[in-house]
Amino acid sequence: MNRLSLTMIATVLTLSGAAFAQDFVQSGTSAKLPQTEGEAIYNAICSGCHMPDGSGAVGAGEYPALAGNSNLEVADYPIYLIIHGQKAMPPLGDYLDDAQVAAVVNYIRHNLGNDYEGDTDADYVAQSR
Template identity: 80%
Template sequence: MKHHVSRIIFAAAVLLGGIASAQDFVQSGSSATLPQTEGEAIYNAICSGCHMPDGQGAVGAGEYPALAGNENLETADYPIYLIIHGQKAMPPLGDYLDDAQIASVVNYIRHNLGNNFEGDTDAAYVPQSR
């Protein structure tokens, strides 16, 4: 039941991100997958609907923190954990993104959107947070 609810929340987040991104989302059988592999494409498909395309965040039906200039992104551990497990209004995405996709979007948000934090992460680093 928990995974079913998470999938519904994830699908709703994708739909709220825009029609184009919803069309990019593929559901096959009982497992949902996101076909994008590049950090920017993943961000645009599932993150920008709440955190905004420029990463400035939003307040409305919920509060979505800014990723731009967010010092919590200085180390990769924090965003990796939140992407996998979720927090408050953010659904857990660990069942929908593989380790390489998580690393890719984390690198994107840490090096773009007005951020320029040092270092990259890779897929081998992600499992410790699962």
């Protein structure tokens, strides 16, 4: 294959992942996201906008970087945004259970260039709803 074909295939695969995330959140084709691990949840629904490395993006909207983001130091902030949404960020509280929210919050707080102390759990997320 030539480079142009490989580039086109890579673009289609990347966009289809983002499209899946967008479709999942907007269409309601599934009651709940099946992934349970934080990284898998991030890759399924967050990385399409925030990028796989958490660097964020600007295009049809502005998607903040999660990598090195000091707003993630306290778990309450990402818990609230994930459950309720804000601006271009759709609310995911109906699609993720408390354990899934905790898993993805812990993932973004301890990865993507972040190393914040402490973990959250499903009980804390439930209290935050």
